[in-house]
Amino acid sequence: MSDRDIACAIIEGRLDAEVVLRTDEVIAFLDHRPVFKGHVLVCPIRHVDTLLDLPDELVLPLITACRRIAAAMGPALGAQGSFVAINNVVSQSVPHLHVHVVPRSKGDGLRGFFWPRTKYAADEQAAYATLLREALQVS
Numbered sequence: 001m002s003d004r005d006i007a008c009a010i011i012e013g014r015l016d017a018e019v020v021l022r023t024d025e026v027i028a029f030l031d032h033r034p035v036f037k038g039h040v041l042v043c044p045i046r047h048v049d050t051l052l053d054l055p056d057e058l059v060l061p062l063i064t065a066c067r068r069i070a071a072a073m074g075p076a077l078g079a080q081g082s083f084v085a086i087n088n089v090v091s092q093s094v095p096h097l098h099v100h101v102v103p104r105s106k107g108d109g110l111r112g113f114f115w116p117r118t119k120y121a122a123d124e125q126a127a128y129a130t131l132l133r134e135a136l137q138v139s
Contacts, residue, residue, distance in 0.1 A: 007043040007096035018129035021069065021136055025061035028069055028101075030129050033117045035102045038044065038077045038128050040068050050097055052090045062099065068136060069101045076135035077128070079103035083110065097101040 009015035010029060017029040018039055031039040042065050044058050054062065067083055073079040083102040087093075104110065118129070 020132040072135035076131040
C-alpha cells in the first residue's frame, strides 16, 4: 500500500468519496475526474495491486459488481451502454486494482483509448451517486 492508494484511504474512511456500492468484498465510488459523469471505480476491499494479484475468490464479486453498476447506468443516467476497463500497471494511476465503469451513449465523443476528463459542478457528484445507488437497490 502506498500514499497514492486513494482506494484504501476511501475504504478506511480517511478520504471522502461518493460510494455507490459496498459489500464485504468490493467498493464502488464515483471517479473524481470522470470521463463522463457517472464514471465509477470498482475496487476490491482487500488491497490488491493489479489484476494479476487478484485472488480467485474475489474475481466473481468484482465482476458481478461491475456488471450490476453497468446495468444501473441505463435506468439511472440514461446511458445507452458502458465502457468497462482495467489499466494493469501501465497507466494505472492508483496502486490498487480498480475497474472503470463508464456510462456511454452514441455520439458521446469517446474515441479509442483517449479518455478526456470532465468535472462535476458543485453538489452534482452527490446527485449522480444518488441516482446510481437508487438504481442499484432495484437491480
